[in-house]
Amino acid sequence: MNAQPLPRDALEARLRLIGDERYHDKHPFHHRLHSGDCTMDEVRAWVINRxxxxxxxxxxxxxxMSRCSDPQLRRIWRSRIEDHDGRLDEGGGIRRWLKLAEGVGLDPDYVASGRGVMPATRFAVDAYVRFVREAPLSAAMASSLTEMFAPAIHTRRIEGLLAHYGFATAETLAYFSQRLNEAPKDVGFALNWVLAHAASPADQEAAIAALSFKTDVLWAQLDALWHGYVAGNVPPGAWRPGEGVLQ
Structure with a gap:
């Protein structure tokens, strides 16, 4: 561990290097998806698990938010919940994802039920929620900084899906296009907060480790999809082709 804290620009460089080396845009499942090589069953498995x-x-x-004593921080952070959940009469990211599910031929109610999610997906995602609930605030916030790397993959995804799949339209891909607007706002605040509050060498190393952990969470989900639906090793309880498909 460093005897002295890293300067702000050096800490930011360390965080960004994690994306260069570890972000899930490099996973072969994403290359397969964006190039049009996924079967519709593989696409549906991805939609269900994601x-x-x-x-x-x-x-x-x-x-x-439940751990934040600063009301200003809570005010800023709660926009993330609204972005995903939406409001009573407005769609958010979750509803837009269900539009994608419908577009690929899945019953949105089936997808929303969570049935068919792979065990590895549950373990990875639930571990992420637990980490944010328990880790020091600067590390918990740092785990969200994969958003620094997300706009590039969303752009490639929109282009690739539109080029190769009949289900891809502006409506079905609205989740990704909207995140191009939301993610830069979120990451701008979170990055500045982490750089300001991860002041000690221990705090900085914890923030770096937290972001690495988050890339592991994302990568593990794609490993599971590949093993289950590309390699053909669907685990017990996971979605089977034909289930939850619109008639």
């Missing part, structure tokens, strides 16, 4: 992650994000953010 749902568990999307649906857990507002719970993760609520867990984070």
């Amino acid at each position: 749902w568990h992650y999307q649906a857990s994000i507002p719970m993760k953010d609520a867990a984070f």
Whole structure:
């Protein structure tokens, strides 16, 4: 561990290097998806399993807010919950994800039920929520900084899906296009907060480890999808092709 804390720019460089080396845009499942090589069953498996992650994000953010004694921090952070949950009469990210589910031929109610999610997906996502609930605040916030790397993958995803899949339209891909607007706002605040509050060498190393952990959470989900639906080793209880498909 460093004897002295890293300067602000050096800490930011360390955090950004994690994205260069470890972000899940490099996973072969994403290359397969964005190039049009996924079967529709593989796409549906991805939508179903990614749902568990999307649906857990507002719970993760609520867990984070429950630990914040600073009301200003809570005021700023709660917009993330609204972005995903939406308001009573407005769609948020979760509803937009269910539009994608419908677009790929899945019953949105089936997807929203969480049935068919792979065990590895549950373990990875639930571990992330638990981490944010229990870790020091600066580390918990640092785990959200994968958003620094998300706009590039969303852009490639929109382009790739539109080019290769008939289900892809502006409506079905609205989740990703909206995140292009939301993520830069969120990450701008979170990055500045972490850089300001991770002041000691221990705090800085914890923030770096937290972001690495989050990339592991994302990577593990894609490993599970590949093993289950590309390699053909679907685990017990996970979605089977044909289940939850719109008639």
